[in-house]
Structure formats: C-alpha cells, structure tokens
Amino acid sequence: MTGAATTYDDYFQRALDGLKADGSYRHFAELERQxxxxxxxYHHGMGREVTVWCSNDYLGMGQHPSVLxxxxxxxxxxxxxxxxxxxxxxxxxxxVELERELADLHGKEAALLFNSGYLSNWAxxxxxxxxMKDCVVLSDAANHASMxxxxxxxxxxxxxxxxxxxxDLEARLKALPRDVPKIIAFESVYSxxxxxxxxxxxxxxxxRYGAMTYLDEVHAVGLYGHQGGGVAEQRxxxxxxxxIEGTLGKGFGVVGGYIAGSAALCDFVxxxxxxxxxxxxxxxxxxxxxxxxxxxxxxxxxxxxxxQARVAYLRAALDRxxxxxxxxxxxIVPVMVGDATRCxxxxxxxxxxFGHYIQPIxxxxxxxxxxxxxxxxxxxxxxxxxxxxVAALAAxxxxxxxxxxx
Numbered sequence: 001m002t003g004a005a006t007t008y009d010d011y012f013q014r015a016l017d018g019l020k021a022d023g024s025y026r027h028f029a030e031l032e033r034q035x036x037x038x039x040x041x042y043h044h045g046m047g048r049e050v051t052v053w054c055s056n057d058y059l060g061m062g063q064h065p066s067v068l069x070x071x072x073x074x075x076x077x078x079x080x081x082x083x084x085x086x087x088x089x090x091x092x093x094x095x096v097e098l099e100r101e102l103a104d105l106h107g108k109e110a111a112l113l114f115n116s117g118y119l120s121n122w123a124x125x126x127x128x129x130x131x132m133k134d135c136v137v138l139s140d141a142a143n144h145a146s147m148x149x150x151x152x153x154x155x156x157x158x159x160x161x162x163x164x165x166x167x168d169l170e171a172r173l174k175a176l177p178r179d180v181p182k183i184i185a186f187e188s189v190y191s192x193x194x195x196x197x198x199x200x201x202x203x204x205x206x207x208r209y210g211a212m213t214y215l216d217e218v219h220a221v222g223l224y225g226h227q228g229g230g231v232a233e234q235r236x237x238x239x240x241x242x243x244i245e246g247t248l249g250k251g252f253g254v255v256g257g258y259i260a261g262s263a264a265l266c267d268f269v270x271x272x273x274x275x276x277x278x279x280x281x282x283x284x285x286x287x288x289x290x291x292x293x294x295x296x297x298x299x300x301x302x303x304x305x306x307x308q309a310r311v312a313y314l315r316a317a318l319d320r321x322x323x324x325x326x327x328x329x330x331x332i333v334p335v336m337v338g339d340a341t342r343c344x345x346x347x348x349x350x351x352x353x354f355g356h357y358i359q360p361i362x363x364x365x366x367x368x369x370x371x372x373x374x375x376x377x378x379x380x381x382x383x384x385x386x387x388x389x390v391a392a393l394a395a396x397x398x399x400x401x402x403x404x405x406x
Contacts, residue, residue: 023340023371024362031357035063039380043357050351051385053358053375058223058331059303060380061253061293074288082281086113086270090281098287101294102246102258105229107238110266113258113287115279117218117247118146120257123275124245125150125185125214128265131272132156132181138172138211140164140186140197147185147216163190166201173209182211183242188231189219192366192374194332199232203240212242222251223304223331228297248290252297256282256290306379307331314377314386321394322404326372333375334361335393337402343371346396354392 019025031052032042038060043050061067074094084090095113102111114120125147129135135156139147142163151158162168169184176182184206186197199215206213217230225233228251232238243265248256259266270276297303311331318325318335326334337343343360350356350373358373366372377386397404 023344038063050355050357056250057253058251058378060378066292066296067289070292071285071289074285078284081283086281092284094284094287098291101291103260106244106260108260109263111258111260112266112270115282117257119275120245120259121146122150123273124259124269126153127269127273129154129156135181136176137183137185142190164197166198170205173205183214184211185214187216189330191219194328194330196329199237214243215241216245218247221246222297252290252293254286254290303379310377310381313383317386317390321390323393324405335373337371338369340371349396350392356389356392
C-alpha cells in the first residue's frame with residue numbers, strides 16, 4: 001500500500017470512528033429470509049431464527065404464492081436479465097404490462113418504471129426541475145433524501161417549507177411570480193414519524209397558484225386505498241396530483257420504483273432522464289412478480305385489514321405497558337428512546353436475549369435526541385408475537401430505568 005493510499009484510508013477510518021463514537025454507525029444484520037416463514041428469518045450472526053419487526057415488506061407480499069409463481073414462470077420463460085437498457089433491447093413485455101397496470105392503479109394516462117424508488121425520485125425531480133426554465137421547487141422539510149438529491153441535482157431554486165405546514169407553503173407560493181414554473185414536492189406517509197400530509201389542502205394551493213404537485217407514496221402504495229393506490233386513492237385525490245411516485249419494494253414486496261402521470265410527462269422523463277436512459281432495465285421476472293402483487297392487492301382487502309388490525313393491537317399493547325410511542329394515523333410505530341447509545345443497546349438486547357430484531361434509527365436518519373425503534377407490524381405477525389415483543393420491551397424499559405409513557 002502506498003503512502004498516499006494509507007493517508008486516504010486513515011481519513012476514512014477517522015470518519016468511521018466518529019460514527020462509532022456517537023452511536024450512529026450502522027451495523028448490518030445478516031438475515032436469511034425463508035419463504036413461508038416471514039416474519040421469521042435466520043440470523044447468521046447469531047445462528048438462530050429471529051422475528052423481524054422493521055421490514056418494509058409491510059404486507060409480506062415478498063413471499064405471496066401468486067408473486068412467487070409469477071416470478072418462477074417468468075424466469076423459466078424469459079431468463080434472468082432484461083437484456084439491456086429500456087432503449088436498447090431491454091423493454092420486455094412484462095415491463096409494458098406493469099406500466100399499464102400502474103397507470104391504471106393511479107388513474108393516470110401513463111407510468112414509467114425505474115430500478116428503485118430512490119432512482120425514480122432522483123431522476124424525475126432532477127430532470128423536470130432542471131429542464132423547466134426558472135423552475136422553483138417547494139420541498140417539504142421532512143422529504144426523503146432521494147427527493148432532496150434530485151432537487152439538488154436539478155440546480156433549480158429550492159424553497160423548503162415547514163413540515164406539513166400549508167400556511168408556510170402558501171406564503172412562499174404567494175411571493176413567487178404567477179408565471180414561474182413551480183413544483184410542490186411532498187410525501188403522503190412520512191417514514192420515520194408516520195404522519196400523513198394534508199394532500200387536499202396542498203392540491204388546493206397548487207391549483208390556486210399554478211403549481212405542479214409531486215407526491216411520493218412509497219410508504220403507502222399497497223397499504224392504503226381500496227385498491228392499494230395509496231393515501232391519494234384512499235382520499236379520492238389521485239386525479240389532482242401531477243405526479244404520483246411509488247415503489248415496488250415495500251407494500252408490493254419486490255423491488256423497483258415508478259412514476260405515474262400524464263402521457264406527456266412520463267414520455268418527457270423517459271426521453272430526458274439520464275438515470276432512466278442509461279440504467280439496465282429491471283429483470284422481467286421482477287416486473288412479473290410486481291404485476292402479480294399489484295393485481296392481487298387491487299382485488300383483496302384481507303392483507304390491508306389484517307395489517308391495520310395488527311397495528312392497532314400493537315399500539316394498545318404498548319399503551320398498556322407504558323412504552324412511549326409516537327401517535328400517528330399510519331402503520332409506522334416509532335418507539336421513542338431519545339439517545340443513540342441507548343437505542344443501539346436496546347436493539348442489541350432485544351435481539352440477543354429475546355430474538356426480536358428491530359434496527360435502531362439514529363442520526364442522520366432522524367434528528368439527534370429523537371432516536372427510536374421503528375416498528376412496522378404486518379399481517380403475518382401474530383398477536384402472540386406482539387405480546388412477546390411488548391413483554392420484552394417492558395422488561396428492558398424497567399431494567400434500563402427508562403421513563404414510562406405519561
């Protein structure tokens with residue numbers, strides 16, 4: 001190793017040591033998901049089965065028989081890969097069918113697939129805001145990093161409005177010239193606090209001041225609405241959004257991202273977004289699995305109903321045990337700890353002593369002092385699973401001398 005390389009590695013190591021010192025270093029759990037066993041998984045570091053409580057496979061669709069069957073059939077029929085970018089031999093029939101289904105799910109003219117939800121936000125916001133002259137993006141203060149990076153990449157003017165604050169948003173819109181292109185970028189369900197945006201009020205402001213609306217529904221698609229179209233569908237507002245962005249990797253249980261909107265908008269992004277143009281397309285089997293998942297959830301209420309029942313059961317059990325958790329109207333249950341080192345310790349003890357895996361959420365994902373255990377109960381967790389988790393939390397809460405909920 002050269003002297004220069006050693007110097008560089010020293011820099012990297014000092015930065016990592018800083019993360020470890022303040023409790024924000026991320027440790028990966030080596031899990032082996034086993035179809036038919038979720039939410040159980042084999043933890044290779046521990047050599048035992050554990051119960052997973054922090055998965056974004058919210059409905060367990062990653063192991064649903066119809067999804068697995070569709071993926072097996074596509075793999076046998078079409079092979080493993082897409083064969084190229086969408087432009088160069090990589091547009092397979094499964095991609096086209098999935099985009100049609102997504103457009104129909106959201107009541108839009110068209111949809112466009114990406115390799116991840118991160119990429120769909122980054123490429124779409126980065127392209128639209130960059131190419132509309134003098135565009136101003138009004139971004140919610142709690143928006144996801146992928147949205148922030150897309151807006152930054154566009155080099156468009158950005159204004160950050162206070163989280164879910166329509167008065168602050170209106171004041172900013174009012175101060176802008178009417179003829180300046182404007183995009184209001186926000187989420188429906190915010191993944192850390194679990195709160196939900198005032199979508200209708202934001203759409204009203206967009207109409208009043210001539211702005212586009214860009215709604216990230218990644219933590220809502222599959223889970224909300226009669227067909228799993230998200231919070232906008234649940235509230236009858238899908239037609240009022242310029243762009244609905246979603247993921248295939250959470251409620252739908254596979255992988256990938258997408259946008260849905262007008263035919264012109266989707267074609268515009270398809271034609272100008274480098275993140276789309278130069279990415280190898282998703283494997284056809286992935287598209288086939290996502291298509292099967294969406295079609296199942298459009299016709300079935302069972303997963304959503306059981307999901308909400310489990311969330312309600314967990315919240316009630318935490319209340320009875322005096323475990324403080326953030327109240328919100330969604331499926332995300334943040335158990336508040338407020339200290340990075342203690343949050344890491346609680347996570348480790350839950351895993352080592354009780355077999356419950358919940359990843360600690362520390363800075364920079366959340367602000368310092370708001371560290372938490374983010375629990376996402378699903379329809380495949382049993383009430384006995386929940387009772388066991390809450391009993392373990394209560395025991396640790398008492399041992400650590402932590403304050404009970406008021």
